[in-house]
Amino acid sequence: MKALKLGAIRVPIILSVLTLITFWLALAAPGGITTIQINSNATSTGAAGEAFRFANITAITAQSAWISFGLTALVTALAWWFAITARKPSRWLSIGFGAIFVFNILISLFNGQTMTITALLHGSLSLAVPLVFGSLAGVLSERVGLVNIAIEGQLLAGAFVSAMVATLAHNPWVGLIGAMVGGALVSWLLAVFAIRYVVDQIIIGVVLNVLIVGLTNFMFSTFMSSNQELFNSPPRMPSIDVPGLSQIPVLGPVLFSQSPIVYLMYFAVAGVWFALYKTRWGLRLRAVGEYPKAADTVGIKVYATRYRSVMIGGALAGLGGAFFTLGQSLAFGKEMTNGAGYIALAALIFGRWNPVYAAFAGLLFGFAENLQYSLSTVGSNVPSDFLLMLPYVLTVVLVAGLVGKVTGPAAAGKAYIKS
Amino acid sequence: MKLELRGITKRFGSLVANENVSLTVQPGEIHCLLGENGAGKSTLMNVLYGLYQADGGEILLDDKVVKFSGPGDAMAAGIGMVHQHFMLIPVFTVAENVILGHEPTKLGGVLDMAAARVKVREISDQFGFDLDPDAIVGDLPVGVQQRVEIVKALISNAQILIFDEPTAVLTPQETDELMAIMKALRERGTAIVFITHKLREVKEVADKITVLRLGKVVGEASPDESASELASMMVGREVDLEIVKEPAKLGAASFVVSGLSAISHNGAKVLDDVSFEIHQGEILVIAGVQGNGQTELTEAILGLQNKATGSIKLNGEELLGKRVKQVLDLGVGFVPEDRTEDGLVADFTIAENLMLDRADRKPFVAGLNLRLAFLREFATKLVKQYDVRTQSIETKAGKLSGGNQQKVVLARELSRDLKLFVASQPTRGLDVGSIEFVHEQIVKTRNSGLPVLIVATELDEAVQLGDRIAVMYRGKIVGIVPSTTPREVLGQMMAGISA
Numbered sequence: 001m002k003a004l005k006l007g008a009i010r011v012p013i014i015l016s017v018l019t020l021i022t023f024w025l026a027l028a029a030p031g032g033i034t035t036i037q038i039n040s041n042a043t044s045t046g047a048a049g050e051a052f053r054f055a056n057i058t059a060i061t062a063q064s065a066w067i068s069f070g071l072t073a074l075v076t077a078l079a080w081w082f083a084i085t086a087r088k089p090s091r092w093l094s095i096g097f098g099a100i101f102v103f104n105i106l107i108s109l110f111n112g113q114t115m116t117i118t119a120l121l122h123g124s125l126s127l128a129v130p131l132v133f134g135s136l137a138g139v140l141s142e143r144v145g146l147v148n149i150a151i152e153g154q155l156l157a158g159a160f161v162s163a164m165v166a167t168l169a170h171n172p173w174v175g176l177i178g179a180m181v182g183g184a185l186v187s188w189l190l191a192v193f194a195i196r197y198v199v200d201q202i203i204i205g206v207v208l209n210v211l212i213v214g215l216t217n218f219m220f221s222t223f224m225s226s227n228q229e230l231f232n233s234p235p236r237m238p239s240i241d242v243p244g245l246s247q248i249p250v251l252g253p254v255l256f257s258q259s260p261i262v263y264l265m266y267f268a269v270a271g272v273w274f275a276l277y278k279t280r281w282g283l284r285l286r287a288v289g290e291y292p293k294a295a296d297t298v299g300i301k302v303y304a305t306r307y308r309s310v311m312i313g314g315a316l317a318g319l320g321g322a323f324f325t326l327g328q329s330l331a332f333g334k335e336m337t338n339g340a341g342y343i344a345l346a347a348l349i350f351g352r353w354n355p356v357y358a359a360f361a362g363l364l365f366g367f368a369e370n371l372q373y374s375l376s377t378v379g380s381n382v383p384s385d386f387l388l389m390l391p392y393v394l395t396v397v398l399v400a401g402l403v404g405k406v407t408g409p410a411a412a413g414k415a416y417i418k419s
Numbered sequence: 420m421k422l423e424l425r426g427i428t429k430r431f432g433s434l435v436a437n438e439n440v441s442l443t444v445q446p447g448e449i450h451c452l453l454g455e456n457g458a459g460k461s462t463l464m465n466v467l468y469g470l471y472q473a474d475g476g477e478i479l480l481d482d483k484v485v486k487f488s489g490p491g492d493a494m495a496a497g498i499g500m501v502h503q504h505f506m507l508i509p510v511f512t513v514a515e516n517v518i519l520g521h522e523p524t525k526l527g528g529v530l531d532m533a534a535a536r537v538k539v540r541e542i543s544d545q546f547g548f549d550l551d552p553d554a555i556v557g558d559l560p561v562g563v564q565q566r567v568e569i570v571k572a573l574i575s576n577a578q579i580l581i582f583d584e585p586t587a588v589l590t591p592q593e594t595d596e597l598m599a600i601m602k603a604l605r606e607r608g609t610a611i612v613f614i615t616h617k618l619r620e621v622k623e624v625a626d627k628i629t630v631l632r633l634g635k636v637v638g639e640a641s642p643d644e645s646a647s648e649l650a651s652m653m654v655g656r657e658v659d660l661e662i663v664k665e666p667a668k669l670g671a672a673s674f675v676v677s678g679l680s681a682i683s684h685n686g687a688k689v690l691d692d693v694s695f696e697i698h699q700g701e702i703l704v705i706a707g708v709q710g711n712g713q714t715e716l717t718e719a720i721l722g723l724q725n726k727a728t729g730s731i732k733l734n735g736e737e738l739l740g741k742r743v744k745q746v747l748d749l750g751v752g753f754v755p756e757d758r759t760e761d762g763l764v765a766d767f768t769i770a771e772n773l774m775l776d777r778a779d780r781k782p783f784v785a786g787l788n789l790r791l792a793f794l795r796e797f798a799t800k801l802v803k804q805y806d807v808r809t810q811s812i813e814t815k816a817g818k819l820s821g822g823n824q825q826k827v828v829l830a831r832e833l834s835r836d837l838k839l840f841v842a843s844q845p846t847r848g849l850d851v852g853s854i855e856f857v858h859e860q861i862v863k864t865r866n867s868g869l870p871v872l873i874v875a876t877e878l879d880e881a882v883q884l885g886d887r888i889a890v891m892y893r894g895k896i897v898g899i900v901p902s903t904t905p906r907e908v909l910g911q912m913m914a915g916i917s918a
Contacts, residue, residue: 278529279524279528279529280528281528283518283530284520286508287511287519290508290510290511291506293506294506294508295519295520296470296489296490297468297470297490297502297506298490298491298494298521299489299490299491299492299495299520300491300519300520410509410510
């Protein structure tokens, strides 16, 4: 038998390590039970409520940990068998494993508490909104050939401008438009420096992030915080129950009882996907991101295409930023985006520069972040510092371990200089 | 459509790329633009195609003056171009590449891919191209990619078609097919501008020839003129196209490669059981279309292919598994195919480049210091010996012309105590004078009793330089034949058909 190449056994090795962790979890499983509640609490959803309620499930924590160990071991064995017989490992193997693994950890973490599935998912979606918008901004920017490190700055600008404009106009919708303008302005700066002044795109992205943090902090301290009433008390943007759809059990309250910004997100993901792959606009955009000179030789305006696409991306990121303030009825706070832009960047890569995959990656990261909040509110005995780490650890493991080598748009990061 | 260029001048800073160039191409005519590398052929065509703006002169189509501010304008006016480096997006399908820039759409800018496929098939069938509109371009062989490029130029109904060095990447068979396509286009009344420096091709298809040298038109010629006349017009002096070399005095077979195989990083077999031997005092040329394993072969010899298996023996010593430095120390001289990327450090001076491979040892170092005085003396001597045209040995290597850069590389490699000399495409992109010099040096090295391995992609060079020719195709050696083998047979071998 030929020696196995590292590339072929990477997935089985990772799964084996994780299986060892489930084994340890099973050994160390605390005695107790976890209650799983599938539906939402009646009070938290809209007046209509769900059409059907499932009974609560009680699981003995230790028992379920051993069952999980058995299942993960089985999947790992399958993965090894695939690798040794040189078969192509199915992606569903990893996904199935991930689902069991995460569920197992949830049960042990919620030991002695009630785990409300609907609430977990609802929170995940909310936290994912800025990530999804941010990764769409990344898709539109990198697909056209500009590396967008400045997503964080675009989100933060969106959050700041939306809070201020909505307060001044006494209208959250005007605030949303302001957020789009704010995000687009930041991405315009990125485009100007990267395209016209040919500054390294990574460097200008980082600089813009620092600049926006400084600028918003400065304005917040100088006039915003002392005049909260005047500048920083955005009106509420109430969440809307979509009639009918919101009554679907589990999914209804998760997907269709949300802030209008979430509905905008659904349209944005679908819209960006359609535009990229099905329209003339998208074909040209992708051509510019792959091989700008080829696009130039068929009469496509490379620079204009880049400016336009990057700025539309910035506007979308602005919407994501507005979710921090308008979407959650909060006032603007210093650095309130808290690194979401960088996670969005990871979601973009994990999603292979595809808007739909990137959106799912954003949801996954939102889930990890939400877990941290839910656990600290139910009072789990896991140290909170460890939980704070969770989304970032997940990011590193997923991007480095499971994604492997992916190739993005060929011309991303390279300036195009017309001779 | 009739094309006329009148007094086109194009400058890049102080460099005059085109000076007062005039040219007329009639419909149904193949007009060859002949000239050496750097004569300004591509610049002229880029002006015509709207990629550059001329500093003087005008372009006339059917006797009407036109102005192009970009390739879009040129295309709209009926000018198409088949680029030397294909302007195709590797991850797009054939249909997507072809329609890019003038996409058929339905309501609201939605792409009409069904219409695109029909259009691709339509044009493809006219010429018997047999293109699959849904194939990913990056997966297609180079010859087929060029057909995509031609279809792309024709889809906007081009009346004037520019072919910029189209045969550089083709096998002899593919070249013949391209010539047939050009003739078919001529029949349809298309005006064709064919840029090349290969005299054989010019003589085969040209109706008219314009020769460019140093940016100026030096004259028009008819295809009946002899190759050596055309060559001297192109170069500006008498040139000897023949390489003079006395019969080989063969010594022992001191360089033996046997069963050499290698796998690329994505698992493809790039070298497949390659075996050959080279005698002392013999030149073996590896011929073949670029990308058939030649690069990997030279890399394996040098120790840059760590996934190679088999054996490479020089004077009985195994090279495989040794590090590059050990291989060089065993007396392997190596000229890489990309001199600016792998042969030189562009930001280093000539002197520094000359000692790159021995900067760590005596006599170049004393204690921890470089002996700069010795280096100066050493570099001055080599620059003179190898006729590097430069003001100073302190000139940065990147500032030299291609020919002089190659002389620096040769000087460094040949000034060591060699047991084997390997050169990959040593004359690529050089002017005729430098080519002669490089050929002389190679023959001299062979006459000194060294085994010499040359990778050549141009058949003419292979036939003239080699004592024997090994043809590679898809990582395999198709056959090793004497250099007197007819071109047709070699061409077949380059397409994988063994003699």
